[in-house]
Amino acid sequence: MLDRPRTYNVLNILMKFHAFPSETMDKFCFVECLVPVGAGAPPNHHAGETESFYIIDGQIGFMVDGKEILAGPGDHVAIPDGAVHAFQAVGDKPARLLIINAPGHMHDKFFTGIGHPLPEGQTELPEPSEPDIPSVLSLAEKVGMTFVAPAEAPA
Incomplete structure (x- = not known):
């Protein structure tokens, strides 16, 4: 086990890291989330x-390369490498x-970089807070992630 926090508030999402890449021979990062x-x-x-x-529970609306998907318990949604996506x-x-x-x-660097460590064992959603958007965008750029402005709706 690593001597670093595993539970974070990331954009008001409770994120629990079950495995960091350094614990999986640099193959993957495994995270459980509670999303308000x-x-x-x-x-x-x-x-x-x-x-x-x-x-696992609840519903998530996804957008993957312009396609909308509504996912519920038991559903799996894969995001291809480089695809524009949101949830x-x-x-x-x-x-x-x-x-x-x-x-x-x-994702390890991004989530833990913008996140705020929470007490281990916390299972309740964190108190909502306003994200520091310039810091989020700056770190995203540093790690190779690009945020895309949503297309403007026609008038």
């Missing part, structure tokens, strides 16, 4: 890392999901 309704990740893409989501918890309760990032170094 309305929270998630804005449209982004990253070359060199695939991402896989497995929904958001929807419905009337928080969503629980598992995320595997492979090889995971980018």
Whole structure:
């Protein structure tokens, strides 16, 4: 076990790292998330890392390369390397999901870099807070992640 925090508040999402890449022979990062309704990740893409989501409870709305997907318990959504994607918890309760990032170094650095460590064993959602958007964008650029502005709706 590493001597570093495993539980973080990342953009108001409770993230518990079950495995860091350094613990999986640099093959993947394995994270469990509790996502409040309305929270998630804005449209982004990253070359060199695939991402896989497995929904345990609740519902998540995904956008993958322009295609909308509504996923619920037992559903798996794979994000191809480099695909523009976003997700958001929807419905009337928080969503629980598992995320595997492979090889995971980018997501490890990003999530733990923008996240705030929480007490180990915390299972309740953290107090919501406003993210420091310039810091989020700066770290994303450093690790190779790009956020994409949503297309403007026609007038």
